[in-house]
Amino acid sequence: MNDQANSVDERYVTTPVVLTSWSRQDTTWMLGLFGTAIGAGTLFLPINAGLGGFWPLVILALLAFPMTFFAHRGLTRFVLSGREGSDITDVVEEHFGVKAGALITLLYFLAIFPILLIYSVALTNTVGSFMEHQLHIMPPPRAILAFVLILGLLAVVRCGEQAIVKAMSLMVYPFIVALLFLAVYLIPHWNGGILSTASVVPAPSALLSTLWLAIPVMVFSFNHSPIISAFAVDQKRQYGANADERSSQILSRAHLLMVVMVLFFVFSCVLTLSPAQLAEAKAQNLSILSYLANHFDNPTIAFAAPLIAFVAIAKSFLGHYIGASEGLKGLVAKTGRRPAPKALDRMTAAFMLVVCWIVATLNPSILGMIETLGGPIIASILFLMPMYAIRKVPAMAKYRGQASNVFVTAVGLVAITALIYSLMS
Secondary structure (H helix, E strand, O other): OOHHHHHOOOHHOOOEOOOOOOHHHHOOOOOOOHHHOHHHHOOOOOHHHHHOOOHHHHHHHHHHHHHHHHHHHHHHHHHHHHOOOOOOOHHHHHOHHHHHHHHHHHHHHHHHHHHHHHHHHHHHHHHHHHHHHOOOOOOOOHHHHHHHHHHHHHHOOOOOHHHHHHHHHHHHHHHHHHHHHHHHHHHHHHOHHHHHHHHOOOHHHHHHHHHHOOOOOHHHHHOOHHHHHHHHHHHHHHHEEHHHHHHHHHHHHHHHHHHHHHHHHHHHHHHHHHHHHHHHHHOOOOOOHHHHHHHHHHHHHHHHHHHHHHHHHHHHHHHHEEEEEHHHHHHHHHHHOOOOHHHHHHHHHHHHHHHHHHHHHOOOOOOOHHHHHHHHHHHHHHHHHHHHHHOOOOHHHOOOOHHHHHHHHHHHHHHHHHHHHHHOO
């Protein structure tokens, strides 16, 4: 390690703050992280993860916590390594220079904003379908419905970042209850399902190939990188030099909660449905809730499914808005223009409202491709950039030499190469 790495840079010195006992604010952030990660993608995870067979699913289940925790801890530490109050776009510029900062800020925005558009479309579709099929009332014209829904979510946004996190943490409770209810409801219907593939151990080459293509599904089902920057900034403001320790505690509890909850739901689904039925659900492009509602012809699930989907999509929309708005504001700042903070907030909200409304009204089918294209960018920012910074940035030199760094880098490379292969095949 060179002298520069050993030197103490006063830019990175924070005022020591006593690490207090676990607070309500810590719980709010824990649930906010959970809320951003566990959304609409969770409802497709049993289908995507279960199609590979029993043994790949077991291996993915064992990897879920370390993949999620170490990657997001690395990104949190990266943001914490910057100056007081610096978000991810500022920290990239601080460590890598103006040009790299502008490039990463652009990629960060392009990775998150398309997902926000996808949630806008999904939200409009879910509410419209619920009004028509469950409430038996004619929904308003799509343009009006989309505008009202997006405007309603942006009204929460206008209350500030803390209001967003609190709203998401409150929405997490019914979602957890709903997932638990569905997972427990399915227990009497367990018939072995995916266990029919357990007797056949796949060849090593086939197993590695299945895992290679399945890891991105698991990675992005638990991804909550869009809210990590705001989380890290708040932790540094609250805990100063102890921010790394407390943020790691919050992350570990949030990830343990999401992994246990989601894997229980996933295994309950795949023990109920056969591999052929999972393949049928994928071919019909249905979420697991919709397929289960049709499979059991149960009015309770048929009514509850769209409500659960609405909560999942709405809270994920709010979490991704934080990251998308942060990226857009960073892009504006990189142009050299410095509007007043309130004016910039209004401009950002207006831009998000107009674009999300137009896309939700048009309902284009190309959005799935956009999400896939954003995958390699998200993997690069979440997995590789913090690990590169640990090797190169003096402020992160203390994290060098940890085995988790090698693990995160390997998973990031696997996720990126698998996504690129999927795009090309």
